[in-house]
Amino acid sequence: MELKNIDNKMHLEFMSKSTNEGFARAVVAAFAAQLDPTLEELADIKTAVSEGVTNAIIHGYGTSAGTVHIDGEISGKTLVIIITDYGKGIDDLSQAVQPLFTSAPEMERSGMGFTVMETFMDSMDVESTPGVGTTVRLSKTIGKNH
Amino acid sequence: MELKNIDNKMHLEFMSKSTNEGFARAVVAAFAAQLDPTLEELADIKTAVSEGVTNAIIHGYGTSAGTVHIDGEISGKTLVIIITDYGKGIDDLSQAVQPLFTSAPEMERSGMGFTVMETFMDSMDVESTPGVGTTVRLSKTIGKNH
Amino acid sequence: MQIQLQMKGRTLVAKLTGDLDHHSAKTVKDMLESAIVNQSAQNLVFDFSGLSFMDSSGIGVILGRYKFIHSMGGQVTIASKNKTVNRLIAMSGIERLISVYDSVELAVNSVQGGK
């Protein structure tokens, strides 16, 4: 059983276009700012969000039009960010999260996206259904290391 | 008949809390940044958004919990921002938009919110249904005065 | 929002740093009210040189303090070079009651009758 009081909540939707990667980072950074993160914590969060959003745009939707969804939640000092796409989904999830695995080497992808999200945040959970879409849930508690 | 090609689109929802006024300004500013506005144009947009969001929070929802919605749209050099609440609505709309009219003088409201939105943006349209909610549609074309 | 308070003679100079919106208005109001009373300030100068943002909630804060100071026979002025803030002030009509100056020095001098 998990109990939590949600102090603040936001939901964002935007078109699956690469111009919106920077926009998504700015939105999550502005939301996280309420927790008074250090510059390094904020950089970690922005980097992780950038990975998730880029994946939704290039792997989830690719050349087809779509909408990326981000949910943000603050409970106490903990930030939860959920990135969802209704794109093509991931067939082999345990392979996908391996460091250096990429299905798009021709796009110069490094296969480090999931590894970055996992390392820069406290937790990462991925749910994906082929043909339906992908949800990445990231969380980070601010002020742990100071 | 109005025809337009939408270049970018976003939708934001957040809790009706005054902490989110600054968040909403930051989100719209980050979205508008794609249009390369001058600092003054950006300040105008942020001020107008702040008025609309503050109204939704204090007049629309007041002490009851609610969600504020913002839609953003970019077509060419034109930014459209739509702020919606599902709060108490406005009985007398033509009175409400008068400069200096406020129903909350005890909160030190100045009654200038609608006037600011109208002046700082190119257009403002308000739709409100008592007991249902209020929608304010603001638009501004960037680069008009330079 | 940060507020720095300073007495110059019988004039309270309040320097606001950050965003003056509905969210911060209540704090600003409370801090100014208690400072005016505790320091027996006669006049009030708003120093907006550190303000990064203001909306019409700021107009309410200015006007509220003006009413109190004015009822005691004092004066209120504003130091602001911020274009958007100054447009807001002009638009609201409070310029007829409260003058806006380029610098804190000019704003203070004006309420103290050039002394």
Added chain:
Amino acid sequence: MQIQLQMKGRTLVAKLTGDLDHHSAKTVKDMLESAIVNQSAQNLVFDFSGLSFMDSSGIGVILGRYKFIHSMGGQVTIASKNKTVNRLIAMSGIERLISVYDSVELAVNSVQGGK
């Protein structure tokens, strides 16, 4: 994203300013590729001192240029003091191929064999 290109001997120094993400990666890739060919650059130094953001798309850009330069017998180094960027680089394992230095000078000297 802005790119400033400069030749130091046979080394191309590329200073990136702004955000290096998937959105800007393609432009950076194209500009570096044509500069390397046009200037007959042997080595490449990434100057990340002006970088405000980088994610794993940047790793792809670095690795892609490394492969090309390396196949021609040249070397790639990076000048970066940005903590988050350096953690990304370390995490990706490319540090085994590409050294990271505190300054452009050190990064250039290293590929030019201390000359």
